Amino acid sequence: RLYRCLIQCNQLDGIHLAGKYNTNCRIVDNIIRENRRGLAFEPEPGARFFSGLVTHNLFESNHEAGEGQVGSSGRPAQAIAMRRCRSILIAENYFERHLNHIYAADACSFITIRGNLFYGSSILPGLYSGYGGPARRACDLYLEGDGHREFTVASNVFETPVRPERQQGLV
Numbered sequence: 001r002l003y004r005c006l007i008q009c010n011q012l013d014g015i016h017l018a019g020k021y022n023t024n025c026r027i028v029d030n031i032i033r034e035n036r037r038g039l040a041f042e043p044e045p046g047a048r049f050f051s052g053l054v055t056h057n058l059f060e061s062n063h064e065a066g067e068g069q070v071g072s073s074g075r076p077a078q079a080i081a082m083r084r085c086r087s088i089l090i091a092e093n094y095f096e097r098h099l100n101h102i103y104a105a106d107a108c109s110f111i112t113i114r115g116n117l118f119y120g121s122s123i124l125p126g127l128y129s130g131y132g133g134p135a136r137r138a139c140d141l142y143l144e145g146d147g148h149r150e151f152t153v154a155s156n157v158f159e160t161p162v163r164p165e166r167q168q169g170l171v
Contacts, residue, residue, distance in 0.1 A: 118157065
């Protein structure tokens with residue numbers, strides 16, 4: 001269980017959960033920003049991550065290049081990255097400035113994404129199935145690969161700021 005922590009400025013992931021046997025994880029009321037990725041659920045091949053709760057957290061400006069300072073030149077990455085996960089509830093979090101706020105790969109199932117605020121991911125907010133990796137499409141929720149099932153996405157707010165170049169009619 002991880003409660004009320006400030007996790008920032010790591011060259012790697014802010015929180016990285018791996019191994020063979022991970023169950024009943026609780027990540028509540030944290031500030032997770034300026035890391036390579038905010039939170040990664042990546043069990044070993046052949047294993048799965050079961051039963052997790054991610055709620056009331058702030059995920060902000062996590063960058064792949066490890067340059068995670070707000071406004072830096074590092075390429076935005078994922079706030080939450082999941083592989084082979086089952087029964088994860090992601091509720092009432094705030095996500096800002098990521099390539100993909102939530103990225104899922106390798107047959108995740110029974111994932112509930114409810115009551116979150118997604119801000120500033122792309123000009124196309126919403127959920128997309130991916131072909132070719134997360135670098136190909138900036139979006140809020142990105143599912144890559146096959147075998148995903150029982151995803152519930154409900155009562156979320158997707159807000160995209162007006163880009164300055166769009167206001168000036170350049171794009």
